[in-house]
Amino acid sequence: MTSSHFSGGHRPAYLVSVGRAVGRREVPNDELARLCGIPAPAILALTGIRSRSYAPFEETEDLGVRATEDLLSRLPPGEGAPGILLLATTTPASHIPATAMRLHRRIFPKGGPPAVDVGGSCAAFMTGLFTARSLVASGAFENVLLVNAEKKTDHLCPVHAPETALLFGDGASAAWISARPPAGRTVLRLSRLRIGSDGTGAPLVTYAPDPASGRKILRLDGGGLFRAAVRTLSRELDRLMEEEALSPEDVGLLFLHQANRRIVHGISKRLRIPQERVPLTLPVHGNTSSASLGITLGEFFEREGAFPREPLLLGAIGGGLTWGVGRLDPVSS
Secondary structure: OOEEEEEOOOOOOEEEEEEEEEOOEEEEHHHHHHHHOOOHHHHHHHHOOOEEEEOOOOOHHHHHHHHHHHHHHHOOOOOOOOOEEEEEOOOOOOOOOOHHHHHHHHHOOOOOOOEEEEOOHHHHHHHHHHHHHHHHHOOOOOEEEEEEEEEHHHHOOOOOOHHHHOOEOEEEEEEEEEOOOOOOOEEEEEEEEEEEEOHHHHHHEEEEEOOOOOOEEEEEOHHHHHHHHHHHHHHHHHHHHHHOOOOHHHOOEEEEOOOOHHHHHHHHHHHOOOHHHOOOOHHHHOEOHHHHHHHHHHHHHHOOOOOOOOOEEEEEEEOOOEEEEEEEEEEEO
16 A cells, blocks of 8 residues: 655745755775675666765764755855754664754754654655645744755675665755745745655665674665666656646756666656756765755755756655655746
């Protein structure tokens, strides 16, 4: 059984800007090839990744702090304070206290807004965006700070689980969602968002003990996950395009969770959206889990006038299975 929900509301909500941070150490395919025994060219062919961003000396919250500082430096004057902090991670440094509170004490040392963790696995940028839009649309808050921070490299083993070690990197994104578009800026109106889930896909992504150390390492069913990801996101995005009366030619850009290149290209091919309209950060940062969609959007927010006038589509899928899709419209004020 699958379930999904649409985020509507009364007030419009806007994605004003996105900050980002990635691990400072680049790990190329040649380095992993020596550990896992898979040749570097084969790694590139399997994943579309040339190098990954590792953060060996930082915790999840440190990446979140850097991404938030990057975001705040990009916001226009007068944006005010966030009404709530939402934090999403699949790799918490601790469960108690919650990662949202670990981040809260760093960003707001003298006290600040409420802070809560939200879930959604690798789709948590979309579930977080869905939650933020709902909070803004309902009138509960004027501004929401959404942070996705991930340090998957603590849960990898290139010897006993190369299928995940080849993919993942470390990174974070921080998004500002507001009821008011700032003057003189191009922002993205959150026009339509949907999230969904299918618990029958739970066995596709799991943790298992490392045979050597006993620590928990990430395992995935690569073939099953590929088929489920392409099938599910293609279906959900196609449904969204039909509801919004959008043809492939009407879509300015398609932003997808940077899982691996075969999944990204498989979805774009099914939707008949050319690959040149599907931005990639995967080749240089790897799969940064729930932060990857925000990191990819963040690159576009850095470039003046980078967004096309046409609608943007977003899609992400994660373990569970969980997913989210959305339409965002560039708005200049």
